Amino acid sequence: MSWHTYLLFVGASFLLSISPGPDMIYLLSRCVAQGPRAGVAASLGINLGCYVHLLAAITGLSAILMTSALAFTIVKWAGAAYLIYLGISALLDRSNVQLTSSKLRGRSTRAIFLQGFISDVLNPKVAVFFLALLPQFVDQQAGNVIGQLLILGLTVNCIGLAVNLAMVALSGRISAKLREDELMAARLRKLMGVMFIGLGAKLAAERA
Structure with missing residues (x-):
């Protein structure tokens, strides 16, 4: 895996982390x-999950790789197709971000x-996303696929935690923006959609 691929x-991980979704809505609501x-x-x-x-x-993925390198390649292609699907869905999504706190009862930490x-x-979408995203950046020729x-995985989880904690620190301002500026949330979703489609297209071009 080259530095270019890693960066x-x-x-992609950072963009995913800042895009509004169920996890972000939950923590900001809290x-x-x-x-x-x-x-x-x-x-x-959320991070532990x-x-x-x-x-x-x-x-x-390790079990699939040990079974067949071809099977692992098929998983990568299926993952690329799923990322493109997510990208198209994000571009077509016209739903509004709903951030509420009035219905949340006080709970212990x-x-x-x-x-x-x-x-x-x-959340099955998180599981499928991990299976779809990680293989796209693995270089089978470099070896040590499990290490890659x-x-x-550690990178995306650390970025997600850092972004979430930053959102907690700025929760008042961010939550207000999400409630008042639906256009900003829509733009983030569309930017994420373009990124995911680009990742899938990049893989297709490399394997053509």
């Missing part, structure tokens, strides 16, 4: 409802952490 992955401490608990719970998906993805963890672990997957 491209970092950019911040608005109960303060930064609750937001930190939600962030840590991502490590469950990372472990599952590495285990599954532990309960908030567990809710963030469980909701992330039980681990580095990529």
